[in-house]
Amino acid sequence: MSPEPALRFRIDTRALAANWRALDAMSGRATAGAAVKAECYGLGVSICVPVLRDAGAQQFFVAHWSEVEAVAQHVPSSQIAVLHGPLRDEDVAYALNIGAVPVINSLDQARRWSNGGGGVCHLMVDTGINRLGVAPNELADPAIGALNIDVLMSHLASADEDSAMNGRQLAAFKDCVGAVSHRSTSLANSAGIALGENYVFDLTRPGLALYGGVPRDEMADQIRQVAFVEAAIIQTRFLNAGDAVGYNCEFVADKAMRVGTVSIGYADGFLRSRGPGASMLHRETSLPLIGKVSMDMVVVDLSNAPDIHEGDWLGVPYDLPDAARESAVSQYELLTVLGRRLRP
């Protein structure tokens, strides 16, 4: 067994469950599913999916076929939707074998699914994000008519902004609802849920907000932080005026000072673009980063914290809205870049 690492990662599973329930309640008459792609946005399928399932989620969204198996350890595979759809014939065979449901994104995918045996699928229609999905004017195609569609869905491009795009996409989606037969409808991601009852349809698909992201201020009171990161001080040292710190000597001390080297760096997902100006936390005391983030380490100014020693733990700011505001890194990226050494 390896000794205790100098990095700690904690997931508040109660906050995760509470966030799903809050998003489900905010979804009104609609039911909330859960986007669990990218390892639950970096937090880990094996911890998060059982919590979301036990909170009540019954529809799980992954991006890749390679993500199905891990999720299927915890929920029925018929509840797993694969957003990227079947790119190759072998994807169809895999879907039928494991029982996961493809999201059909093009006429080609529709034909591939039907030719390979088909069955229940979901259909993504593009209402303006121009990423994945069939065009509204393709809905009359016989390849779409041949599908057995459970959820008809679309995806909002700018739900986190008060943009005219939201209304345009809503209108375009409503036009599609009558154009193709399906059992239920879904438009809203996390931010879309906060746009109100016109946007929720039958099923919502929150991702970011489950894991503590706050894409719109309306949600700020109801969404709790889920991911907590701590790193240990692995060395303290004294600098003289004129001493430089770290790669490219970006920081030069203008006075004698005590600093601490902390065991987190960009290899762990603490990116250079989070500094400068970033701080680590020791209880209530904020310890400014100095110099560049390097592979495995950052250095902090200990002037305000004379009582800190090697082995002490510092909090890495992971309140997502705050951390995103204070850096060039988005809330999505703050989670999904978390490195392997942090994973439980």
Ligand SMILES: *Cc1c(COP(=O)(O)O)cnc(C)c1O
């Ligand atoms: C990722 C994704 C979601 C979740 O979006 P968030 O903004 O993280 O809530 C919902 N729907 C689709 C199609 C997605 O790709």
